[in-house]
Amino acid sequence: MSTATVTLTHGPEELGEVRGRQRLAVLLLIAADAAFVLSLVFTYFYLRALDTEGGWIPQDGRTVGPTAGWVIAGVAVLSAVAYRWGELGIRGGRRGRLLAGSSAALLLVLADAALQTIQLGNLPMPTTDGAYASSFIVLAGYHLVHLVMTAVFGIGICNRARLGRFSAANHSHVEMVGLWWIWVAVSALLTAFTTSFVGT
Amino acid sequence: MTDTLTTAPADAPGGPPTVPAWKRAPIAPILGIFVVLCALLTPFALFVPAHLMGDAASAHMRGIESTVTAFSLASVPVAALVWAVTIYSIIGWRHRGSEPPAEEAPPLRGNTVVQVVWLVLSSVLCLFLLIWGLAVLRPTPSAASAGQPLMVEVTGQQWTWSFGYPDNGNATADRLVLPVNQPVQFRVTSKDVIHSFWIVQMGVKVDANPGETTLASVTPDRIGTFDIRCAELCGLYHAYMQTTVQVVSADQFASWVQAQPRATS
Amino acid sequence: MVDTAVAETAIGREPRRRVPRLNVLTGVVCGLILAGAGWGVSSWLLSAGDYGADRVVSITMVCWAVGFLVGVGALAGPIRWLLGRDLSVADEHVLAGKDQGVGRYFRFTTDHKVVGVQYLVLSMTLFGVGGLLAMLIRTQLIRPGARFVSPQTYNTIVGMHGIIMIIGTIIMVSGPFGNFILPIMIGARDMAFPRLNALSFWLICAAVPVLLATFFFGGIPTGWSVYAPLSDQAPAGMDCFLITIIIFAISSGIAGVNITTTAVKMRARGMTWTRTPIFVFGTVSSVALGVIAFPMFMAAMVLEGLNRTTGTVFYDAAHGGSAWLYAHLFWLMGHPEVYVILLPAFAAVLELTPVFARKPLFSFLGAVTGIAGIIGLSMFVWAHHMFISGWAPALDGPFMLTTELISIPTGLLILVLLGTLWRGTVWMRLPVMATFAMLWNFIIGGITGIYLSDVPVDQAMHGSMFVTAHFHFTLMGGALTGFAGALAYWFPKMTGRMLDERLGMIGFWIIQIGFNVTFLGMFAVGLAGQPRRVADYPSLFATGNLVSSIGAYIIGSGALIYLYAVVHSWRHGRRAPGNPWGAKTLEWQVPTPVPLENFTVLPVVTSDFYGYGEGGSAAPTPAPRRIAAPVPSGAAATTQEGGTA
Amino acid sequence: MRAFVGVAGTLLGGAVAVALAGTVLAHATTAPHQLRAQVSGTASTPQGELPHAFLELDTWPDSMAGEHGPSGGSHPDWVSYGPASSLSVPAHSLVTVTIRQYDTGGELNNDFFGTVRGTVDGTATVDGRAVTQVDPTEVGHTFTIHAIPSSQDPLFVSVPLPAVADDAPVLDNGYPAPHVITFSFITGGPGSYVWQCEYPCGDGTYANFGGPMSAQGYMEGTLTVG
Incomplete structure (x- = not known):
């Protein structure tokens, strides 16, 4: 036979193993989400490059400036930094710092979501006019979706941190959400970068 | 081998x-x-x-x-x-048999x-x-050096083809007529969805895209009637978006194109 | 990250209230209630607007899906994670369907074996519906001028046949066998994330009614590729289609992450990559490719949904959009997707051929290289679907090259099959028939694919029946045949009974004969110039279409016989021993039926599983060598609370 | 024996399933009745003395009139031809079609269809006046016959139907006073053709070609010559 039998105890799975699995899974999920985001970025640049029948910019020429996008991305990066600070805290066993960091990060995400909503609610151009408007809205809108998802994870982490579920030895969920948080910040930067290219 | x-x-x-x-x-x-x-x-x-x-x-x-x-x-x-x-x-x-055979076969694990x-x-x-x-x-070099090709505007609209001859006084027609041995350039576009302009016997196929003009060229070299079909599913009557192309002599073409209605614009 | 793996502070708590006994019925009820509410509210608020009907239909369908998932209990885990009230070990056992009998197949059950069987039944149901639609297509096309159904209905049937078969074939191998067999094959107790596993299945179950609703909202005039801007014009059935694809893409993404993680991280001790069965390679590369590919498909559908419900203009050339954008996004997924379908089926055939040839897999490295080569190249060939779109004629040459290159790794896989058969002792049982049929069909499918990769020939063939025949030869003649073989091969392990070989053989070969008749006829009319997806055709193509239709009815008969063999054997078949084929992979070494957590004692692997005829090894014993002790109650529990140790 | 019965039963079940699904789908969309052209007398044409058939159609701005019943069927707000969309005309005849056009309109997206094509001497009569083309910015609908080129005789007829002015007087039936368009074409041998409208009148959908423009029984149908 090709297998040998050892009496491995039918016992607990090692924490490190489980953590490794979760890490790979989260990275794969991020890869899938990245494929989606990059499709939207591709959409933006492709339509901008084609400029079919000069229809990229809306007819009245009004567009969104890049500044707001960078501010929104900046808040997302700040929240990722705050979360990371909390995460490093729990690595040393400091539960209070995790709670503080993740709460701050959550608040920043909610603030970012508010900013993004305000931006989307006050667009200077109609959504049905020009490929630019459509491509911009879908990128900004998906950032909002990202923020909502992150807020849900953040609520879970804050709540569990409050209940004292994490310790220095056992905080894999904090790390996993941390990976996602970093990706959201990266994709916010990507969105801001993409939408900085307005004219053709 | x-x-x-x-x-x-x-x-x-x-x-x-x-x-x-x-x-x-x-x-x-x-x-x-x-x-x-x-x-x-x-x-x-x-x-x-x-x-x-x-x-x-x-x-x-x-x-x-x-x-x-x-x-x-x-x-x-x-x-x-x-x-x-x-x-x-x-x-x-x-x-x-119902029993697995003995493992007598040579265990080849590959052969570089x-x-x-x-x-x-x-x-x-x-x-x-x-x-x-x-x-x-x-x-083909011959097609490039054969001088000015005949320009034909091909327009796909659900679910018919229409053809325009800008070089011949904007004549328009519902079927295509081409002079034999004359290079033709098709400027293909669509008024609505994607169609695909396909002259079966000439190996010409190019999509008719809304908002874009795509090019195809061919030199028909046989007199006869051939098929034009739409090769991209374009809705209800996609199957009926077919017509013919008639390849005729240059003289016949000239008199035919004279008789066609002109574009209104 | 919201999964079971570690219940971090399960210590010292009372076993909580059991997870409510939710099942598919409560799911349907809850889905219908929420859908009704969604419909009521949205038609009250939105139906007057510009995109009213599309908005109402979309919202209703999303509400149905969410309601169904809530009702079936899919969201219990994440919500309890949010609240910090993790599932207890007892809860996890209830979720895994411990001691629940047949009822567990109708619940949100996390046991990978249950999910595998659920997937099997689902994919066969989809084949039934898709096949029925295929019969209707061929009935319409028996003779020219036939007015069996109107062109409108015909177009919908064509599109629905396409998408149902695509979904069915995507899940047909990595669903049933990737879930049931793969974890046992690598010596694991379950998938890495059992709840995600169940979620991926129930998401598809939520999507299928949405897809079928397409028929009742005007259908789709577009075929399964739903090219824009034709899809902008379609009736509300298109909204159902888009929602289906979005849900399905999420499901495939989750399943892909889960299967990949399981295979990468949970292989038994000693199972190095060179000792990992080839089926694992095929399945994992397929689902991992899907993880990257399906989000692009989803993006294309999301953009289309926005066009239809909010008036964005992504694909509308009159406002700066582009129809080519859709084609890019679609085919960036669309071509990898055919390998997502093909590779697991091919890998299953590679897996079973050594067993029946009683020889090692010829060139394991070659097989892995072939799979890797296909995966690597598949992301760079999409534009061959756009050769004649006029998109960028200058790029035709490079894409012609990449497309033709993909025949090299594919050829390597063929060599592996041939080499494995070479001078073997081929045990003529039902599973190995798939090897022969595939070698026949796939050569035809592959060679005709080479024509289509050639730009000038594609100018004559693109959009014709030739293309239809070509991809049926690869996806049906190749992949579906592989599925039939895999089903026959693993049927004893999954159901505990032997598949009726006599009926199975009859059905299988009738399918193959009918299949070749059908699609060779279709090649003929395609070469002669019949466009695909037409409801009617000139009398020129009458003979070829008649032949195809006759062949289709032969396929239908064969498929029904095979289906009867499967269903009948499942209920009344001969009881299967643990290892009826004398195979060496791990799944055959556990008892049948497989106990809840597969292995009492986890195996350690010391060599690969293809050592047939090597080192004078004795004929494998049909019974497992290790007698699994009954699972001690509570012992299984310890896996779930690792963090507390 | 048992296997035989089982297989036979499964095959029968499959056949029944296909037949049922086919019947349901086929009946779901079949047009209710066919409008046959009335033959009366003969007419002298460029192709000699031929039987003369007459066909009368209407184009309505909604579906309340015509074949969908007084309630307008499932889409009462869709524009529609009437009284039927499944037409039948005799072979080798002169067919004179009279269309009462009750609908307003606008600009064609393809000027090509502003020209009368395929009729006898290329003209149509609009309210008693012979025309060869209609202002492409004021077209209500078109009546366009085409087909798969096959062994049957080719037939392509396209007649633009001018739009009714917005301020046209309203009749007792609630519709504006129509334009009456008459044209004649000559049929060849037996065959099956389709006809459709080429004016983008399916409001609200992409290129205005969805809805009634993409559903048989409204702005398109079949024409059987035989």
């Missing part, structure tokens, strides 16, 4: 050592099946696809038909080899020579395909 397979380690005693390897089973019978399959497939490859594709009405289409024939011929030995081994394995290596030869051969075939394809794709 088959010979290389004989280099597989022959640890099972075959015939007497005096018999050369290729005469022993399984090489000889597989070679036999291979030859028979080649003999059957070669005429098929030579005649059937080209026959099914019908009589070409342009040099381009003839190029396509010879490409199909050439590719078919090139794939005959490949298919014959794979199928010869498959057929022989069904006949020669079979074991019936076979693999390398296989890879090299498939790469060579691939290269052949590429070079052939690029050669056919290359615009």
Whole structure:
């Protein structure tokens, strides 16, 4: 036979193993989400490059400036930094710092979501006019979706941190959400970068 | 190609050592099946696809038909080899019964020579395909130097084609008429969804995209009536988005185009 | 990250209230209630607007899906994670369907074997519906001028046949066998994320009614590729289609992450990559490719949904959009997707051929290289679907090259099959028939694919029946045949009974004969110039279409016989021993039926599983060598609370 | 024996399933009745003395009139031809079609269809006046016959139907006073053709070609010559 039998105890799975699995899974999920985001970025640049029948910019020429996008991305990066600070805290066993960091990060995400909503609610151009408007809205809108998802994870982490579920030895969920948080910040930067290219 | 397979380690005693390897089973019978399959497939490859594709009405289409024939011929030995081994394995290596056979077969875990030869051969075939394809794709010099081509505007609209002759006083027509041996350039566009402008016997096919103008050119070289079909699903009456192209002499074309209604704009 | 793996502070708590006994019925009820609410509210608020009907239909369908998932209990885990009230070990056992009998197949059950069987039944149901639609297509096309159904209905049937078969074939191998067999094959107790596993299945269950609703909202006039801007014009059925694809893409993404993680991280001790069965390679590369590919498909559908419900203009050339954008996004997924379908089926055939040839897999490295080569190249060939779109004629040459290159790794896989058969002792049982049929069909499918990769030939063939015949030869003649073989091969392990070989053989070969008749006829009319997806055709193509239709009815008969063999054997078949084929992979070494957590004692692997006829190893014993002790109650529990140790 | 019965039963079940699904789908969309052209007398044409057939159609701005019943069927707000969309005309005849056009309109997206094509001497009569083309910015609908080129005789007829002015007087039936368009074409041998409108009148959908423009029984149908 090709297998040998050892009496491995039918016992607990090692924490490190489980953590490794979760890490790979989260990275794969991020890869899938990245494929989606990059499709939207591709959409933006492709339509901008084609400029079919000069229809990229809306007819009245009004567009969104890049500044707001960078501010929104900046808040997302700040929240990722705050979360990371909390995460490093729990690595040393400091539960209070995790709670503080993740709460701050959550608040920043909610603030970012508010900013993004305000931006989307006050667009200077109609959504049905020009490929630019459509491509911009879908990128900004998906950032909002990202923020909502992150807020849900953040609520879970804050709540569990409050209940004292994490310790220095056992905080894999904090790390996993941390990976996602970093990706959201990266994709916010990507969105801001993409939408900085307005004219053709 | 088959010979290389004989280099597989022959640890099972075959015939007497005096018999050369290729005469022993399984090489000889597989070679036999291979030859028979080649003999059957070669005429098929030579005649059937080209026959099914019908009589070409342009040099381009003839190029396509010879490409199909050439590719078919090139794939005959490949298919014959794979199928010869498959057929022989069904006949020669079979074991019936409800119990698994004993594990007496040689445990071949690979053979570097076979693999390398296989890879090299498939790469060579691939290269052949590429070079052939690029050669056919290359615009023929005669078409480029034949002077001003006849411009035809092709417009797809659900679910009919319409044609305009901007060089002939904006004549318009619901079917296409072309002078023989005259290079034609089609400027293809669509008023709504994607259609695909396909002149079957001339090997012309290009999508009609809304908001874009795509180009195709051909020199019809046979007088007759040929088919235009839409090759991209375009909604309810996609199946009915078909018309004909009539290739006529230059004189007939001139009098025909005179008689057509002019565009209103 | 919201999964079971570690219940971090399960210590010292009372076993909580059991997870409510939710099942598919409560799911349907809850889905219908929420859908009704969604419909009521949205038609009250939105139906007057510009995109009213599309908005109402979309919202209703999303509400149905969410309601169904809530009702079936899919969201219990994440919500309890949010609240910090993790599932207890007892809860996890209830979720895994411990001691629940047949009812567990109708619940949100996390046991990978249950999910595998659920997937099997689902994919066969989809084949039934898709096949029925195929019969209707061929009935319409029996003779020219036939007015069996109107062009409108016909277009919908064509599109629905396409998408149902695509979904069915995507899940047909990695669903049933990737879930049931793969974890046992690698020596694991379950998938890495059992709840995600169940979620991926129930998401498809939520999507299928949405897809079928397409028929009742005007259908789709577009075929399964739903090219824009035709899809902008379609009736509300298109909204159902888009929602289906979005849900399905999420499901495939989750399943892909789960299967990949399981195979990468949970292989038994000693199972190095060179000792990992080839089926694992095929399945994992397929689903991992899907993880990247399906989000692009989803993006294309999301953009289309926005066009239809909010008036964005992504694909509308009159406002700066582009129809080519859709084609890019679609085919960036669309071509990898055919390998997502093909590779697991091919790998299953590679897996079973050594067993029946009683020989090691010929060139394991070659097989892995072939799979890797296909995966690597598949992301760079999409534009061959756009050769004649006029998109960028200058790029035709490079894409012709990449497309033709993909025949090299594919050829390597063929060599592996041939080499494995070479001088073997081929045990003529039903599973190995798939090897022979595939070698026949796939050669035809592959060679005709080479024609289509050639730009000039594609100018004659693109959009014709030739293309239809070609991809049926690869996806049906190749992949579906592989599925039939895999089903026959693993049927004893999954159901505990032997598949009726006599009926199975009859059905299988009738399918193959009918299949070749059907699609060779279709090649003929395609070469002669019949466009695909047409409801009617000139009398020129009458003969070929008649032949195809006759062949289709032969396929239908064969498929029904095979189906009867499967269903009948499942209920009344001969009891299967643990290892009826004398195979060496791990799934055959556990008892049948497989106990809840597969292995009492986890195996350690010391060599690969293809050592047939090597080192004078004795004929494998049909019975597993290790007798699994009954699972001690509570012992299984310890896996779930690792963090507390 | 048992296996035989089982297989036979499964095959029968499959056949029944296909037949049922086919019947349901086929009946779901079949047009209710066919409008046959009335033959009365003969007419002298460029192709000699031929039987003369007459066909009367209407184009309505909604579906309340015509074949969908007084309630307008499932889409009462869709524009529609009437009284039927499944037409039948005799072979080798002169067919004179009279269309009462009750609908307003606008600009064609393809001027091509502003020209009368395929009729006898290329003209149509609009309210008693012979025309060869209609202002492409004021077209209500078109009546366009085409087909798969096959062994049957080719037939392409396209007649633009001018739009009714917005301020046209309203009749007792609630519709504006129509334009009456008459044209004649000559049929060849038996065959099956389709006809449709080429004016983008399916409001609200992409290129205005969805809805009634993409559903048989509204702005398109079949024409059987035989």
